Amino acid sequence: MFKTVSAEEALKIVKSNDKIYIQAAAAVPTVLIKALANRHEELRNVTICQLHTEGDAPYANPEYAESFHVNSFFIGKNVRHTLKAGNGSYTPVFLSEVPRLFKQNIIDLDVVLIHVSVPDRHGYCSLGVSVEATLAAIDNAATVIAQVNPQMPRTHGAGIIHHTEIDYFVACDEALPTHDMAEPSAIENKIGDYVANLIEDRSTLQMGIGSIPNAVLSRLTNHKDLGLHTEMFSDGVIDLILNDVINGNYKKINRGRALTTFLMGSKRLYDYVDDNPFVEMRASNYTNNTAYIKQNPKMVAINSAIEVDLTGQVCADSIGASMYSGVGGQMDFIRGASLSDGGKAIIALPSITKYGISRIVPTLKMGAGVVTTRAHTHYVVTEYGVANLYGKTIKERVKSLVEIAHPDHRESLDKAYFEMM
Template structure:
């Protein structure tokens, strides 16, 4: 059906000054990535662009700065150092709009590196656990190189491509990168209780990966007929689906299906989604599209932040002027939840950092980016309660956010804020 070649042979198609897209998250095609990095001595000025990827990113080695430049659409730990080292940059973009950059040739792609399941008897492969902007990359790249892996789950939805769309095949048999579910702390469990209290039966959920989403999910076991339309999900949803808490029966769009654009979790998650028609994977220009998501009544978006100022401005992508992650899909879902009938836009975070620094601040740190504006936020949740900001004045917001800050910081936060506004 197709002829397999080695990764080194396949990557010979990459030339100096090319732009290469790498499939995201747990689907990052490591054999192809490693082969690309091995060509560092002969290549110059190759731009490697992607969202967060799991696993090593050897092309991001600062010693290879003349060979590769990293363009991050969402900054992961494996490439964060490139911003300071000078061999990497960050492109701010909503995840819903990332495919548009390729479709309109704003970013012209030369090569797409993807990771797929083996083709079925009809010649169709699955993009598995990550679709995001990869479909747009495949459609617009001059060359598509696929890492074909029997361990890649075959997921349903839009991430199905025919072998005729692929120019080179590299067979591997390696595990998909995964993360075991973390155990929430007492603080995260308290936040989870508050957030769960805001979620009504028949709501549709968007949430990410991590301890706070896991804590929220663990508190939803008595809820009924919840839906799932989310950028990504992890292991925490499996038991809720199996116990008929998440049924997706009351969604207005894609009813009866759990919607996502990428997945990261344990092997249990990958086994669960394999050939499971309940889980539908689509590109981020659909999954994160505000006009699509808002059609679900009682849409609940649960996101986090690095810091929030007393007026409700949310910084979620930088620590001061140092870029840390990215815009991602936060605004896509915050806006969609705001426009949904009965929807709720929630920012949930611990009141302090691990070092005891308050995350609710009088004003954002100099250089900090505003991912979600003060006009978009509905609820802010910490372990000390819920601040309902929607329709509230600045004065009311200051009071509400001060009350859910850590008690050790409340007086200082309020005093500093009033000193700032009074000059």
């Protein structure tokens, strides 16, 4: 049905000055990117467009700066160094709008590197654990190169493509990158308690990966009829689904299904989603579309922050002027939950950093990005409680946020804001 070639043979199609998109997260096509990086001596000015990818990114080596430039739509740890080294850039964009960059030819792609399941008897492959902007990239790019892997789960939803849409197949048989669940700390468990208490039965959830989402999920075992409409999920939802806590029965969008655009977790997660029709994968312009999100009643969006100022401005993408991650889908879901009937938009974060610095601050650091504006911020949660800012004046917000700051910083926060005003 299809003929495979070596990665080296397939990547010969890449030319200097090309633009390439790489499938994201745990679906990163590692065999293909290694072969691409190995051509660094021959290539010049190749732009790599990407969201977060797991594992190594050898093309991001500063020594290859003349060969490759990384354009990140969300900055992962493996390419963060490129911004300071000069061989990388960041494009601020909502996750919901990344496909539009390709659909409207704002970014013209020459090549897309993807990672798919083995074609079925009808010739269809699955994009597996990451759809995000890959479908739009496939439609836009002149050449599609696929790493085909029997260990890639075959997921249901929109991430299905026919083998005729692929120009080169490169065979591999390797495990996907895993992201094991960390045990929440005492502080994270307290935050989890507060957030879980805000979630009502028949709510629909959006949350990311990490210890705070895990802490929240572990406290939902007695809830009933929850739904899942999120940009990503990990292992923490599996037992809730198996025990009928998450069943999607009261969602309005994709009722009876868990909706997501990418997955990242353990092998248990990948095995669970394989050929599982309950899990529906869609492109990020669908999962993160505010118009769809808001249709779910009691939509609960749980997101994190680097720091929150006393008026409710949320910085989630930078440390001062230094870019750290990206806008991602936070605003897509904050706005969608805010507009939902009975919805709740939640920012959850520890009150201090590991160095004891307050994460609730009088003003954001110089150069810090405002990902969620003060007008969009509703609930802020720390281990010291919940501040509901919606409909509150600036003075009332200051009071509420000081009350959930770390006790060691409350007086100085109050004083700093008073002196500033």
